[in-house]
Amino acid sequence: xxxxxxxxxxxxxxxxxxxxxxxxxxxxxxxxxxxxxxxxxxxxxxxxxxxxxxxxxxxxxxxxxxxxxxxxxxxxxxxxxxxxxxxxxxxxxxxxxxxxxxxxxxxxxxxxxxxxxxxxxxxxxxxxxxxxxxxxxxxxxxxxxxxxxxxxxxxxxxxxxxxxxxxxxxxxxxxxxxxxxxxxxxxxxxxxxxxxxxxxxxxxxxxxxxxxxxxxxxxxxxxxxxxxxxxxxxxxxxxxxxxxxxxxxxxxxxxxxxxxxxxxxxxxxxxxxxxxxxxxxxxxxxxxxxxxxxxxxxxxxxxxxxxxxxxxxxxxxxxxxxxxxxxxxxxxxxxxxxxxxxxxxxxxxxxxxxxxxxxxxxxxxxxxxxxxxxx
Ligand code: CA
Numbered sequence: 001x002x003x004x005x006x007x008x009x010x011x012x013x014x015x016x017x018x019x020x021x022x023x024x025x026x027x028x029x030x031x032x033x034x035x036x037x038x039x040x041x042x043x044x045x046x047x048x049x050x051x052x053x054x055x056x057x058x059x060x061x062x063x064x065x066x067x068x069x070x071x072x073x074x075x076x077x078x079x080x081x082x083x084x085x086x087x088x089x090x091x092x093x094x095x096x097x098x099x100x101x102x103x104x105x106x107x108x109x110x111x112x113x114x115x116x117x118x119x120x121x122x123x124x125x126x127x128x129x130x131x132x133x134x135x136x137x138x139x140x141x142x143x144x145x146x147x148x149x150x151x152x153x154x155x156x157x158x159x160x161x162x163x164x165x166x167x168x169x170x171x172x173x174x175x176x177x178x179x180x181x182x183x184x185x186x187x188x189x190x191x192x193x194x195x196x197x198x199x200x201x202x203x204x205x206x207x208x209x210x211x212x213x214x215x216x217x218x219x220x221x222x223x224x225x226x227x228x229x230x231x232x233x234x235x236x237x238x239x240x241x242x243x244x245x246x247x248x249x250x251x252x253x254x255x256x257x258x259x260x261x262x263x264x265x266x267x268x269x270x271x272x273x274x275x276x277x278x279x280x281x282x283x284x285x286x287x288x289x290x291x292x293x294x295x296x297x298x299x300x301x302x303x304x305x306x307x308x309x310x311x312x313x314x315x316x317x318x319x320x321x322x323x324x325x326x327x328x329x330x331x332x333x334x335x336x337x338x339x340x341x342x343x344x345x346x347x348x349x350x351x352x353x354x355x356x357x358x359x360x361x362x363x364x365x366x367x368x369x370x371x372x373x374x375x
Contacts, residue, residue: 045274047081047266050099052092052109054212055085058236059229059296060258063164063289064108067260070281079274081106092210096261100156105266108163110258111149112193113208117156119334120341122193123348124149124160126256128327130348133165133255133290134363135355140257143351148344157264161282164258164289167297169250170234171315172227173218173243178315181322190214190226194330195252201326211237218242227252231300232293240308247313251323258289 049068053060061083068081084104086092095107096114112125124145131139139145140162153160172191176183185203196206207223211233217223219242226243227250228234234246260282267275304310315323335345 043078045079045270047079047105048089048103049081049083049106049108050089050095050104051083051107052086052095052113052210055083055088057085057211057233059166059233059289059293060164060211061085063258063285063292066288067108067163067281067285070284071278074277074281075274079270079277083108086210086212092212093208096156096158099261099263100158102157102263102265105263107261108258109261110192110256111160112256115193118152120337120344121152122334123344124152124257124259125193126253127331127348128195128198128252129254129324130331131255131352131355132363133167133257135352135359136165136255136257137162137286138355139348139351144347145351148347152340152344153261154264159262159264159267161260161262161279162257162286163260163282164286165255166229166233166258166293167255167290168230169227169253169256170230171247171250171252172225173234173239174225174245174247175243177245177313178247178319180316181319184319188222188224190217190223190228191252193252194327194334195227197330198252198323198326201330202323215239215242230293230297231304232296235300235304240304240310244311245313246304246310247315249315251315251320251327258286260285 049064051061051064053064055061056065064083068083071079071081084090089104090098092109093113095104095109096117098104099107110125112122114121124140126136130136136145140149146160146162149160172189178184181202184199187199187204188207189199189204190207190209191199192206192208196208199206207217209217209223211228214223214226214228215237218226218239226239228237228239230250234240240246262278267278270278301312305312331345331349335342
């Protein structure tokens with residue numbers, strides 16, 4: 001009996017021991033499981049974002065800040081992006097090269113600033129008499145535009161992403177009335193991109209200056225006229241102090257896409273989840289900027305007119321018709337540059353033709369009935 005009891009005890013003890021070991025093993029596993037993500041979380045990647053905008057400039061600079069904050073938040077602090085205003089790390093119009101060579105991992109600007117490298121890149125910001133903001137997003141995300149943009153930037157070691165839009169811009173600030181196309185003859189005006197080329201065909205002299213230099217250039221008479229963005233941004237720069245007439249519509253920039261440019265090596269070195277976070281943060285920033293401009297332009301225009309007595313004028317129809325003809329020529333000529341340019345032109349123009357048709361039934365039909373003053 002004694003021997004049997006001893007054997008029983010031995011079995012019970014060994015069972016208890018094995019259970020205890022098993023439990024410990026489970027606990028260890030649980031501990032390891034819980035600690036694994038924490039260890040990953042502690043790895044912080046730091047990026048620099050250079051921008052074409054004055055630091056914290058309303059809408060644009062703050063739009064870049066918003067994008068950086070979104071990336072920081074969504075990554076739980078694993079990818080921290082520090083924003084630099086124009087001139088802090090590199091001048092406004094040198095951010096493309098800076099990100100391309102890896103001086104900064106990321107940039108925020110607009111593709112038409114790089115027309116000196118390749119005129120076709122302008123299609124990825126805006127085209128005179130081209131797509132509105134809503135339509136541009138349609139072309140980029142769902143109409144093949146973004147794929148072409150990525151191809152175009154590949155040789156610069158850059159990945160582009162839409163990261164902001166301001167909607168239809170204003171036509172610009174002038175100190176004389178524009179009553180005929182001849183009034184543009186001899187005019188020295190800050191107007192970037194293809195709109196600048198159109199002004200040249202109308203006898204003017206286009207100049208591309210970064211936003212931060214425009215007020216002084218107008219004040220000193222270095223330029224006769226300038227466009228910038230729209231009421232929200234133009235009020236912030238105080239152009240009403242140096243120009244009398246504020247013309248609309250912004251035929252040259254109907255919905256400029258701003259870009260986030262990302263150094264390809266830096267992007268590819270990110271874990272997949274952080275790559276997805278960067279892409280989606282750009283999408284959020286893109287939509288949020290348009291919402292902000294849509295809301296703030298209304299109030300700013302009211303202030304410009306009521307408080308600062310700015311004279312708001314519409315370009316005469318015949319001036320716009322002539323600018324439209326010149327624009328079509330300028331844009332068509334781009335298509336003849338090379339095979340890739342033709343591909344981009346065909347994609348953009350065929351999308352515009354389709355959307356013009358649909359807009360008649362949707363946006364235009366609705367806006368026309370809503371603006372009926374009798375209601
Ligand atoms: Ca502009």
